[in-house]
Amino acid sequence: MSQTAKIRVRMAPSPTGYLHIGGARTALFNYLFARHHGGTFILRIEDTDRERSKKEHEEAILKDLKWLGIDWDEGPLKDGPFGPYYQSERLDLYAKHLKTLAQKGRTYLCYCTPQELAAEREDLLKRKKTPRYLGRCRTLTDEQKRKFENEGRTSVVRFKIEETKSIVFEDLVRGKVEVDPKNVGDFVIAKNDGMPLYNFASVVDDSEMKISHVIRGEEHISNTPRQLLLLNQLGLPAPQYVHVSIILAPDRSKLSKRHGATSLGEYEKMGYLPEALFNYLALLGWSPGDDKEVMTRTEMIQSFSIDRLIKSPGIFDVQKLTWMNGLYIRSKPIEEITQLAKPFMEKAGLLLQDKEDSWLQKIIENVRGNLERLDQMGQYAEIFFDEKFQMDEESTKFLLENKESAQKVLEVLKALLSKYTAPDTIDTSGFESLQKELKTKVDAKGKTLFWTQRAALTGKLKGPEMVLVYATLPISSCQKRIEKTLSILK
């Protein structure tokens, strides 16, 4: 069996919020790494925080991952040999390992109140020391414990740090990382109700699930020494650690709501294509090493490698994402993009129910060159919908300024169009002969001629080429619009 066959990675979100950009990218790197090596990608729900974990968040996370095109091999809705994949269903496992630690004398009950803890922290801060728990409850006697309990205090389980030698680990992207244990205080590993806390639960599960590489955000670097200590006491092997740089907002601070959309769901609503977001995110903090930027998923899987992960944090650049999205919108098969665009058109108030897909496709063909996001669909497509027909200011001004010639052009056009009965739109050759005839019958040329038609037929001075407009807009609509325009001109 090859080495790479044993690769097992995981994405371990906690359902306390929606999947944000950073989380999605971490998932993506894990996914790419697993697929590149033919390994296993596991999804584990870290729902140990009973108060904040919500089923709706979990569902949203699952939905968003699927939307992005990240599928897992083991996890919720996909049972595997290492389940269950919800931490809340693995409590006996943590209890077992907790017992091991207790037997080794490495745990103790702590009765400190949040106020006491905060006071200690502040004091340390004031004295320019690393804030950490100093171990006040380490040597509590049974009598003292009883006293605290009688006072109504609750306890938590802390891990006792006894090691003095520096903790060293080799991070696959950062290299050697070294931490002095004296900067790490005894930390809480379980609540009084037996619910494990992150550092402890995570370590137990990674080990039980045979995770080979832990690929996670940089914010976890400082948790790693704690986890290593735990692992060591538990007699469990450590995985390879890979700390990926975080994603920053344009002002170099942590990406948050005030910088705009942070959840994947919001990007979907704005009309970003999952392929585009996937592609863009993969490039934020990773590069294939050549100049290739637009890549298919398969290409990314093929060229993905951990040693091409970038150490420095990256700024999320919506502009580049948007550019890439436009690229994907233009290159997607017309049938597909039409289906995707429909909801956005409906949302923009365009009436689709009696419209045929083939006609909708023509519209998309007309306007996709202008699109960067699907939610811009309405503003470009509306010119083809009679219910939205409206002369804008620019067009009105133009028509009024060229009133006489415009009237003439439209009268002649109206007459010419009445000769067309079937099919109900005008194709390229029809368009050419129509224009030729129009030109000979009226004394208008070039810009005036075209802009008059454009204004009358679309209500705007900007838009798709006229030949496409004629090929898409039914003649009956053209007639109606010409009438309406003429009435404005009177």
Added chain:
RNA sequence: GUCCCCUUCGUCUAGCCCGGUCCAGGACACCUCCCUUUCACGGAGAAAACACGGGUUCAAAUCCCGUAGGGGACACCA
């Protein structure tokens, strides 16, 4: 504050490990031009960076030291 991490165009990055091929390459954005009787798309081009200071060396973006700046962590959250 303490600990840890990071530092190439405005932004994403290639190059750095294995010094010379780099007066630093690509992409987004910006600007100019071409295509186009409009808007886009597309094409061509311009401008734009090795944080700073020392050292090592014939030679440093690349190696070493220091400084500055930025970020992260410091929960009975993950």
